[in-house]
Amino acid sequence: GQQVMQIPQYQHVQEGEDFTTYCNSSTTLSNIQWYKQRPGGHPVFLIQLVKSGEVKKQKRLTFQFGEAKKNSSLHITATQTTDVGTYFCAGPEGGGADGLTFGKGTHLIIQP
Amino acid sequence: KAGVTQTPRYLIKTRGQQVTLSCSPISGHRSVSWYQQTPGQGLQFLFEYFSETQRNKGNFPGRFSGRQFSNSRSEMNVSTLELGDSALYLCASSSLDRMGEQYFGPGTRLTVT
Numbered sequence: 293g294q295q296v297m298q299i300p301q302y303q304h305v306q307e308g309e310d311f312t313t314y315c316n317s318s319t320t321l322s323n324i325q326w327y328k329q330r331p332g333g334h335p336v337f338l339i340q341l342v343k344s345g346e347v348k349k350q351k352r353l354t355f356q357f358g359e360a361k362k363n364s365s366l367h368i369t370a371t372q373t374t375d376v377g378t379y380f381c382a383g384p385e386g387g388g389a390d391g392l393t394f395g396k397g398t399h400l401i402i403q404p
Numbered sequence: 405k406a407g408v409t410q411t412p413r414y415l416i417k418t419r420g421q422q423v424t425l426s427c428s429p430i431s432g433h434r435s436v437s438w439y440q441q442t443p444g445q446g447l448q449f450l451f452e453y454f455s456e457t458q459r460n461k462g463n464f465p466g467r468f469s470g471r472q473f474s475n476s477r478s479e480m481n482v483s484t485l486e487l488g489d490s491a492l493y494l495c496a497s498s499s500l501d502r503m504g505e506q507y508f509g510p511g512t513r514l515t516v517t
Contacts, residue, residue, distance in 0.1 A: 325505060334494060334508040335447070380447065382506075391449035391460045392437070392506065 294319045294385040298395030306403050311368040313398035315381035322384055324357055324364045329397070330377040338366075368400075376402050405430055408509035410495050416515045422483040425512045429476050429497030435459075436478040437506060438470060441492040453478055482514075490516045 295318040305311050315324065323342045327335040339348055341357035341364060348355045354367045364381055378397040385393045409428045417423050429436050437460075438450040449462040453472035470480040476497075482489055492513050496506035 327506075327508075334510050335496075335506070337505045337507060340505050382447075385449075391452060391462050393449065394439075394447040396446045 294383065294393050296381060296383055296393045296395040298381060298398055300398055301396065302399045302401065304401045304403060305371050307373060308370050311371050311375070311400055313366050313379050313381075313400075315364045315366075315395050317362045317383050317393075320361050322361075324361075325382045325392070326355060326364075326366055327380045327382065327394075328377050329380065333377075335380060371400070371402050373402055373404060376400060405432075408495060408497050408507055410493075410509040410512050412512060413510065414513045414515075416517060417485050418517055419485055419487060421485050422481065423485060423514060425480045425482075425493055425495075425514075427478045427480070427495030427497075427509060429478070429495075430499075430507055433497035433499045433507070434476055435498040435500070435504075436472055436476060437496045437498070438478070438480050439494040439496065439508075440464075441494055441511070442490075447494070450480070485516045487516050490514060 297316045299314050323340050325340045326338040329335045339355050344361050345359045346357040352369045356365045378399050380394050380397045382392050382394040385391055411426045435454045437452040439447050441447045451470050452460040456472045467483045472478045492511045494508050494511045496508045498504050498506050
């Protein structure tokens with residue numbers, strides 16, 4: 293079945309530094325979704341990318357979808373303590389017919 | 405709109421028992437999916453219901469089942485509980501077709517002793 297790999301597993305940064313997490317799928321994805329889960333909370337939808345090479349921005353967050361639609365990245369500029377949490381990418385397996393496959397997530401830890 | 409609600413929020417069961425978890429989706433959402441989240445395996449898809457029909461199913465044993473009612477509310481049942489079933493069970497609803505953006509509930513923390 294489809295596998296979605298995310299790296300790094302953990303990332304420690306100083307507040308104000310940039311952060312990037314990478315997502316790679318074993319198969320071509322029709323779309324890729326990104327979620328954020330705060331400690332003790334539940335995943336919250338951030339964005340969905342659909343087009344090859346697509347780039348979307350949300351304030352300090354920049355999301356990219358690779359040309360081959362098999363990889364994606366999330367970049368946060370000038371991290372703040374509110375950015376703490378786990379960032380997950382997810383892709384629909386089998387075009388959506390077999391559910392949503394999540395990566396294991398990247399835990400972002402910010403030191404003030 | 406009110407968000408996705410799940411009940412109960414916490415549950416402690418003994419091995420061999422069965423459990424039923426409930427989920428109420430966002431009003432107007434017809435797709436409800438269930439996920440299991442554990443530290444070791446991460447977020448894993450259990451199944452999705454759309455208009456009272458199971459549309460997708462993940463790779464879980466038959467002890468895990470679910471259903472959806474005409475008002476889109478969904479229940480998940482786990483029979484013959486095992487210690488390894490201890491997890492956070494998350495329900496998510498979507499207004500879109502084919503596993504679009506998911507809106508998650510707060511989850512039910514199940515502990516099996």
